[in-house]
Amino acid sequence: MSKLSIFTKGFLKENPTFVLLLGLCPTLATTTTALNGVGMGLATLFVLVLSNIVISAIAPVVPDKVHIPVYIVVIATFVTILQFLMQAYTPGMYKSLGLFIPLIVVNCIVLGRAEAFASKNGILDSALDGLGIGLGFTVSLMVLGLVRELLGSGSVFGWKLFSGDGILVFVMAPGAFLVLGYLMVLFNKLAKKE
Amino acid sequence: MEFLLIIISAIFVNNIMLAQFLGTCPFIGVSGRLSTATGMSGAVCFVITLSTLVTYLINKYLLVPFGLTFLQTIAFILVIAALVQMVEIVLKKISPSLYQALGIFLPLITTNCAVLGVALNVVTKEFTFGGGPAHMLGLGEAVVYAFATSLGYGLAMVLFAGLREHLDLNDVPKPFRGVPIALVTVGILAMAFMGFSGIV
Numbered sequence: 328m329s330k331l332s333i334f335t336k337g338f339l340k341e342n343p344t345f346v347l348l349l350g351l352c353p354t355l356a357t358t359t360t361a362l363n364g365v366g367m368g369l370a371t372l373f374v375l376v377l378s379n380i381v382i383s384a385i386a387p388v389v390p391d392k393v394h395i396p397v398y399i400v401v402i403a404t405f406v407t408i409l410q411f412l413m414q415a416y417t418p419g420m421y422k423s424l425g426l427f428i429p430l431i432v433v434n435c436i437v438l439g440r441a442e443a444f445a446s447k448n449g450i451l452d453s454a455l456d457g458l459g460i461g462l463g464f465t466v467s468l469m470v471l472g473l474v475r476e477l478l479g480s481g482s483v484f485g486w487k488l489f490s491g492d493g494i495l496v497f498v499m500a501p502g503a504f505l506v507l508g509y510l511m512v513l514f515n516k517l518a519k520k521e
Numbered sequence: 522m523e524f525l526l527i528i529i530s531a532i533f534v535n536n537i538m539l540a541q542f543l544g545t546c547p548f549i550g551v552s553g554r555l556s557t558a559t560g561m562s563g564a565v566c567f568v569i570t571l572s573t574l575v576t577y578l579i580n581k582y583l584l585v586p587f588g589l590t591f592l593q594t595i596a597f598i599l600v601i602a603a604l605v606q607m608v609e610i611v612l613k614k615i616s617p618s619l620y621q622a623l624g625i626f627l628p629l630i631t632t633n634c635a636v637l638g639v640a641l642n643v644v645t646k647e648f649t650f651g652g653g654p655a656h657m658l659g660l661g662e663a664v665v666y667a668f669a670t671s672l673g674y675g676l677a678m679v680l681f682a683g684l685r686e687h688l689d690l691n692d693v694p695k696p697f698r699g700v701p702i703a704l705v706t707v708g709i710l711a712m713a714f715m716g717f718s719g720i721v
Contacts, residue, residue, distance in 0.1 A: 351545035508704030
């Protein structure tokens with residue numbers, strides 16, 4: 328596989344949200360606004376790239392029987408580093424994402440890429456894979472956040488487009504499921520056409 | 522009385538799946554059939570309650586006294602992984618048929634964010650029940666909260682599995698088939714559960 332296709336497959340062919348259906352919890356919970364969606368996506372991207380690099384480097388020497396616990400500890404370490412960084416530099420975002428920052432540890436995208444890609448490929452390829460999948464995840468979250476913010480509070484990235492309250496249900500829990508469901512339908516329809 | 526409030530609030534008002542979005546992946550994954558959904562709920566219920574008990578004690582007597590609370594995430598996930606391994610061994614011995622049915626999803630409880638989410642929630646967040654003052658949970662309250670939360674997860678999963686078995690019999694438009702129609706159904710289910718808000 329060429330370097331370019333390793334990088335770009337995360338956007339459409341192996342899009343983590345719409346095709347692989349991984350990491351649905353943060354996808355649904357943090358996309359109340361487009362900005363939160365982007366923040367969550369970038370936080371996941373950070374952990375994904377670094378853990379992919381380290382795991383591809385240590386994979387040859389990790390015994391097969393304990394590889395899952397070892398990978399989880401590597402991922403948890405980067406999540407803890409991320410928590411410190413976000414507390415220091417983006418305290419507002421850290422607060423609004425809340426529980427879902429530590430929960431990146433159990434995001435199936437990260438462990439999934441470690442298991443399916445990083446443990447079998449070189450360091451550079453793994454970094455590119457992490458970058459591509461992470462960006463694909465960020466874009467999906469941003470689209471979901473955009474739709475929910477626009478319908479739910481009538482704004483885009485915090486800019487008020489029309490006055491009034493919007494349809495509140497889209498910011499709340501049921502809206503998340505509905506919007507993701509319908510976006511997936513749209514994705515299926517467009518992807519089939521190609 | 523307070524325990525009753527905790528239970529009602531955790532099962533209906535703040536349902537972990539339908540209001541807090543924790544544990545969505547296995548929810549979509551195993552809810553295709555009623556029997557696997559029931560088995561999975563039982564396993565999750567056991568793991569959540571037990572792991573919350575253990576992580577609460579570790580946090581209180583090990584991490585907090587030594588100023589190591591930043592290690593919460595790493596310590597908790599290790600405890601949960603070990604517990605899941607144990608449940609797997611026990612289940613293999615007692616009920617091989619259930620073990621077969623749960624298949625891949627049993628080791629995946631480790632990465633079910635509901636488990637880590639509840640464990641982290643009870644040691645970091647302040648709770649209010651029935652207009653009382655906000656406070657950190659005691660050990661008894663934490664375990665009751667964890668148990669009730671997992672019951673709520675089970676309830677949502679079993680309800681949804683029942684709905685999904687009927688969905689299969691219907692003629693669903695092609696792009697909607699599979700996960701999209703499931704998500705739309707969960708959305709409507711979540712809307713129904715919103716009716717409970719305000720009772721506690």
